[in-house]
Amino acid sequence: MDITRLTAIDVHTHALASVTEKNRPATGSDLLAGVFGTIPELTVPELAAYYRERSMAAVVFTVDSITRTGKPPRVSNEEIADQAEAHADVLIPFASVDPGRGAAAIRMAKRLIRDHGVRGFKFHPSDQGFFPNDPTVYPLYDVIQEAGLPALFHSGQTGVGAGQRAGGGIRLKYSNPLHLDDVAVDFPDMPIIIAHPSVPWQDEALSIAAHKPQVYIDLSGWSPKYFPPQLVAQANSLLKRKVLFGSDFPALTPERWFADFEKLPIKDEVRPLILKENAARLFGLSGSAQEKGE
Template sequence: MTTERLALDDIVAIDVHAHVHRAIDAHEHEHAGSEAMGEYFGIGTMPTYTVPQLADYYRERKMMAVVFTVDSVSQSGKDPEPANEEIARLAAENSDVLIPFASIDPSRGKAGVEQARRLITEFGVRGFKFHPSAQGFYPNDRMAYPLYEVIEEHGLIALFHTGQTGVGAGQPGGGGIRLKYANPLHVDDVAVDFPGMDIILAHPSFPWQDEALSVATHKPRVYIDLSGWSPKYFPPQLVQYANTLLKHKMLFGSDFPVLTPERWMRDFDQLPIKDEVRPLILKDNAARLFGLS
């Protein structure tokens, strides 16, 4: 276990997409759906990590990571586990390697907006993760706009899952998950209506990759994280844009623990990415976006 705190110069990469699936008082593999997700990604039962364990994991690799849970209470009927507050509190204790995001299901309405304000002002979260398919809403649904108003007001980041998802994959009816909500074109409206808010489109957006590239090219504060897919499966147009028009807006993300940073970076090394672009994607773009440099 590595306990020495790291400076930004020590950091070799910033992973903008890592999930916390276990509270500190929960048993390993207690996270619902860990077996199904592990099967989908071909890794067996998906391992689960607490925030301190994630901190150790990334510190040993000299990386930073954005960490969050997913609140899908409108579909699951359950509060997220671990709670946003636990993630933020423990991430603050490991601020050299962890950047806390929160997740609030837009269906929570005014209570969710109040929670967002409290998480920002009292717990120091740096952004919010939305999973439209798991939360059952279109990103441009006006129901979510009060949350976006709070995020924009505080100069924080909204991260949206886009494209197909491993959640519910292979289960009867896809576990009730509707893929239509995750078309990144719906986020284009959000970028128009909240021009002061930074937005990250998470994952190569299969089957809407061109839509994601179009939105990120057209809207100056929209970025793309490259998590959830091994880079060897990236479509050619994604690689092309990463090397050219969007080289300052592409972000390294793993989707840990279903894909490890080592696996992602090993396959990334095999892509025809320009030498001057690699450090932008792995660290520099995220450091600038998060105000670290």
């Protein structure tokens, strides 16, 4: 991946369709329709083409919540990793392993790292139904930390189950980012990305990111015009090297995100940090400004 040719690195995108599927609807499904409207279901190669056309790179993953839903991910971790390898100029594959799988989750994580070269892990505490600081999950974090990989955690409100009876069974309490403070203390060598503006717990996320060196915040899932003012203020100052661009594509397009981001009072010297340089440094990608000594 030549990041000198990239305008941005999107750290939060979803693959929603498998390359093995037939008769896939051309108009997309109603997944998250209650929040985002009907969104397109893209395969990994289609997502790669989308970002390559825009001179951008993207982190791509699925969500494994099989112990709550009883269903495996529509797109497997293996497919995402193997397809991303064919599009390594623009894609960075993360894996998602449901902690509820227990010992099997640990075996899966080791295999995905060893055999498929995943570059990080995505967790969705509300969808997967677990507290991130539950000690029973720590053996899984041990595997991730030992491999030197980052872990990205959904935080705050979620579009999953929104508007459905009983919220689709989703419990928001699991995604309070304050639970990640324990994880950051107990796993100091595992980079942690707190995904999304953490509504309604934004201050908790900001305090953890400011206090723990390895904790970052991604800005995905919300149009920047809805960002809480304290998030904008700290992204522009104290946390300028800890905040990452993320869209939540295909739920939210980079174009929509950029259009509203342009209207925020972000300093000119901070914008490239958020859009690309912070992620490049976090993922150890060559060509970042820091590596050049700038």
